[in-house]
Amino acid sequence: MVLSPFIAIGLLEYSSLVASFRLFATTLAVTVTFMVMDVRVTIKFERIEYMNEKKTPLLEMKHISKDFFGNQVLTDVNFTLRPGEILGLVGENGAGKSTLMKILFGMDEIHQTGGFGGEVLINGESVLFETPIDALAAGIGMVHQEFSLLPDFTATENILLNREPLKYTALSELFGERLNVLDREKMTEISEKAIKRLAVTLDPEMMVSQMPVGHKQFTEIARELSKEATDITEGIKLLVLDEPTAVLSEQEADSLLKAMRLLAESGIAIIFITHRLQEIIDVCDTIMVMRDGKIIKTVPAEGVVIPEIARWMVGREVKTVSHKRAVQDTAEREVLLKLQNLWVDMPGEVVRNVDLDVYKGEIIGIGGMAGQGKLGIPNGAMGLFPAGGKIFFEGKEIPLNSPRNFLDAGMAFVSEDRRGVGLLLDESLEWNVSFTAMQVQDKYLKKYLGGLFKWRDQKAIEETTEKYVKQMEIRCTSTKQKAKELSGGNQQKVCLAKAFAVEPKLLFVSEPTRGIDIGAKSLVLQALRKYNEELGTTIVMVSSELEELRSICDRIAIVSDGKVLGILPASTESAEFGLLMVGQHSELVDGGSL
Amino acid sequence: MNVKVEKIISTIMQGVKSFGLPRIIIGLFLLLLFIAAPFVGVNIGTSLSDTFNRFGMNAVMVLAMVPMIHSGCGLNFGLPLGIIAGLLGGTLSMQFNFTGPASFMMAIVFATPFAVILGWGYGQLLNKVKGGEMMIATYVGFSSVAFMCIMWLLLPYSNPTMVWGYAGKGLRTTISTEGYYLHVLNDFLSIQVTDHLVIPTGMFLFFGLLALMVWAFLHTKTGTAMTAVGSNRTFARASGIHVDNIRTLSVVMSTWLGALGILVYQQSFGFIQLYMGPFYMALPAVSAILIGGASVNKATIMNVIVGTFLFQGILTMTPSVMNSMINTDMSEVIRIIVSNGMILYALTRKTEATR
Numbered sequence: 001m002v003l004s005p006f007i008a009i010g011l012l013e014y015s016s017l018v019a020s021f022r023l024f025a026t027t028l029a030v031t032v033t034f035m036v037m038d039v040r041v042t043i044k045f046e047r048i049e050y051m052n053e054k055k056t057p058l059l060e061m062k063h064i065s066k067d068f069f070g071n072q073v074l075t076d077v078n079f080t081l082r083p084g085e086i087l088g089l090v091g092e093n094g095a096g097k098s099t100l101m102k103i104l105f106g107m108d109e110i111h112q113t114g115g116f117g118g119e120v121l122i123n124g125e126s127v128l129f130e131t132p133i134d135a136l137a138a139g140i141g142m143v144h145q146e147f148s149l150l151p152d153f154t155a156t157e158n159i160l161l162n163r164e165p166l167k168y169t170a171l172s173e174l175f176g177e178r179l180n181v182l183d184r185e186k187m188t189e190i191s192e193k194a195i196k197r198l199a200v201t202l203d204p205e206m207m208v209s210q211m212p213v214g215h216k217q218f219t220e221i222a223r224e225l226s227k228e229a230t231d232i233t234e235g236i237k238l239l240v241l242d243e244p245t246a247v248l249s250e251q252e253a254d255s256l257l258k259a260m261r262l263l264a265e266s267g268i269a270i271i272f273i274t275h276r277l278q279e280i281i282d283v284c285d286t287i288m289v290m291r292d293g294k295i296i297k298t299v300p301a302e303g304v305v306i307p308e309i310a311r312w313m314v315g316r317e318v319k320t321v322s323h324k325r326a327v328q329d330t331a332e333r334e335v336l337l338k339l340q341n342l343w344v345d346m347p348g349e350v351v352r353n354v355d356l357d358v359y360k361g362e363i364i365g366i367g368g369m370a371g372q373g374k375l376g377i378p379n380g381a382m383g384l385f386p387a388g389g390k391i392f393f394e395g396k397e398i399p400l401n402s403p404r405n406f407l408d409a410g411m412a413f414v415s416e417d418r419r420g421v422g423l424l425l426d427e428s429l430e431w432n433v434s435f436t437a438m439q440v441q442d443k444y445l446k447k448y449l450g451g452l453f454k455w456r457d458q459k460a461i462e463e464t465t466e467k468y469v470k471q472m473e474i475r476c477t478s479t480k481q482k483a484k485e486l487s488g489g490n491q492q493k494v495c496l497a498k499a500f501a502v503e504p505k506l507l508f509v510s511e512p513t514r515g516i517d518i519g520a521k522s523l524v525l526q527a528l529r530k531y532n533e534e535l536g537t538t539i540v541m542v543s544s545e546l547e548e549l550r551s552i553c554d555r556i557a558i559v560s561d562g563k564v565l566g567i568l569p570a571s572t573e574s575a576e577f578g579l580l581m582v583g584q585h586s587e588l589v590d591g592g593s594l
Numbered sequence: 595m596n597v598k599v600e601k602i603i604s605t606i607m608q609g610v611k612s613f614g615l616p617r618i619i620i621g622l623f624l625l626l627l628f629i630a631a632p633f634v635g636v637n638i639g640t641s642l643s644d645t646f647n648r649f650g651m652n653a654v655m656v657l658a659m660v661p662m663i664h665s666g667c668g669l670n671f672g673l674p675l676g677i678i679a680g681l682l683g684g685t686l687s688m689q690f691n692f693t694g695p696a697s698f699m700m701a702i703v704f705a706t707p708f709a710v711i712l713g714w715g716y717g718q719l720l721n722k723v724k725g726g727e728m729m730i731a732t733y734v735g736f737s738s739v740a741f742m743c744i745m746w747l748l749l750p751y752s753n754p755t756m757v758w759g760y761a762g763k764g765l766r767t768t769i770s771t772e773g774y775y776l777h778v779l780n781d782f783l784s785i786q787v788t789d790h791l792v793i794p795t796g797m798f799l800f801f802g803l804l805a806l807m808v809w810a811f812l813h814t815k816t817g818t819a820m821t822a823v824g825s826n827r828t829f830a831r832a833s834g835i836h837v838d839n840i841r842t843l844s845v846v847m848s849t850w851l852g853a854l855g856i857l858v859y860q861q862s863f864g865f866i867q868l869y870m871g872p873f874y875m876a877l878p879a880v881s882a883i884l885i886g887g888a889s890v891n892k893a894t895i896m897n898v899i900v901g902t903f904l905f906q907g908i909l910t911m912t913p914s915v916m917n918s919m920i921n922t923d924m925s926e927v928i929r930i931i932v933s934n935g936m937i938l939y940a941l942t943r944k945t946e947a948t949r
Contacts, residue, residue: 114600114604382832384828384831384832403831403832403833403834404834404835404836406834407833407834408834413832415832420826420828421828421829421832422829422832423826423829424822424825424826424829425825425826426825426826426891426892427821427822427825431818431822435818435822435829435833436832436833436834438815438818439815439818439819439833439834439835440833440834442815445815453814454814454815454816455813455814456813456814456815456817456818
């Protein structure tokens, strides 16, 4: 009797061992299958077959329009989706993509703001979802960019949360159904089946908190897939993926795209939203481009090239900035900023020993892999994280660990953490743009009694903010709008405007284009270039995107393990940078220590 | 047609939302009490007079919440600390035998250094416990009250109107302000409207002056920095603001306003209440500003005025009207139920997001 719990535990462990072995075997089998046959051919074949079928579309949205208190965000949107079709939905931030998806899901937000115009048809029948629960019941699943998973639960538990198969026990006889226990075996079975449909490696018993991001994303998708037809709900028919690849590495994204193909093959329609245009071309059947609440183009994906999509998205020619500036001889140029033996204790981005000279008037890029310390350099120089070593600006030493001294010297910093460091989310754009300049340089203040009272000059603040709104094309309802209501790209522009208002001699920008769309990206880069050229502002730009750095910088320093590995002119071939990142010194390298 | 009606309704709903449904409901309830008052034999003039009085008495202490809310230190549950500074100022002014309006002025003068010193120390403490300010503040208030219970007995006060008669030393629990600063603000430019209705103009003016000062301060460079510190501390730091200094300044301001608040309260009430007197003073002030629509990190002068008026109005009217309705003297019981009920309600609204 005493031993029985131990035996039970032993059995449990045995069963999970069997489960994981089974999974391993499945994965192996699937992988082998992949290797043996060329999946692409099959998919192409399938795709054509669906195209030819002339049956009622799975989803049809007709003449959809929506306004938020007179502000038109969607105008006459029409599209159809067949079973097994992958529709790529692209558009700039604020083009209306998410509003459209919210309408499809019957989100509260839509109903509370006066509903929408037009009609949603599913399998030819007009439907009106009151809540997202109705939409889920009709077989529409959604995977959000932000994970909605319980970190301390396993994949299986997350996949079947609140829909677990139950086992009847003696206790439930006594106290009712609430004392049923979970049928673990069946749960594993169902989740394995769902994972199998995705054809990915994912341990159903793994805790979500221990998973790499890619696996989290797969867990979310598997959850949607596991929703099978019951008496009240229908099985999954349509899956909306909202920027699922944004957080994934290239390999993970690849396997996700493969999984999407497999799902489409099995008849599930997918709406795929992403900023990565190559993925759209690779995986989608149809591409739908939205701009300013209208559908600009709906075209088959075949034969479309990225610049074309980009042009449709922004409504103008997007310059893929490729300027190669004449690289001046660095020996003759004046050193504006000198970093000596800089170390920064920034969690996850530790800087160990950086020596770097920044020349007056240049744009210098700092690149390298994530976590190697490139973000730590500006954050430490600014004094936001504990730092040591020496910084000289215009020949004078600047005390570290004091943002005020950094700003007083004539430098500014645009942080990579827009929401945490860069913005006053609850305040107006006016405050966001003017605050730093007001506090550091006494701008936008009226002085009374010989400077004893420094009164906020509302008019000057408004004028400046309006100037930057116009100049940077910040999309907002007014300069009084709160910063948190803007989209990511526009928030980034506000952050830049804040730094420009200080009129710095040297500007640090950290990841200026992270998470913003292609239109905003080129605007941000153009603005930086313009400030550099017109005002002679020296810019230190930190970015993980090497191509972006190459397009705008004069020189690029590659950082690894908290040290500068080397500095190359931006015109150097990408391959050279690649070599440098993995530690191969070439003869072109200037400075740095290995 | 239908669309038009819908639009009108949605505009009204927006209006209600911006003023806040709770305030509208409480306001309507207060109005109902005023309408019901004459029917149960309560004099409307007296009621209004009482409401005005209580508003004036408490408004400055509610105003003392504003600087700390703006700098992100949360609600000032440590108000008793400011009140103690005020009590020290008041008793010192009486000890040195200042009388009439001068005693009130001197009370403020004496209270100020105490408020600054205590506020500075309190600010240093709060800077060490960022994120848990309100809990710490509550206990700062409580423990300072306990400490002063000892001090009131030991401090060498000697004015016969203040000390225990039998021992000749140690301050009494309640001290009359008569002959000193009783009603100095109440009577200043006061307007006798009817027999029962008096408007305490001086008290309103004094509050108005302080409110104007706070409002003006929040429009200066330092005031702007204070709001920014409350809104996003990291942002402020990255803009070169010395966050701890700004927070300390806000705590000193709140403490000083608390000191002034209790002096205004005493001159109208007629008594200085020592020992456990300041113990529960923070809760009604906190509740008033929350009812006025403030949140933990956003508050305006309008929140102070609306909140104090509604809170004190209900507190004045409910007992008198209810009492007359049921014809037994239950006023104290009803007052306690209503005031604690309002506090309970207000504290549940604490997390109500930004305006």
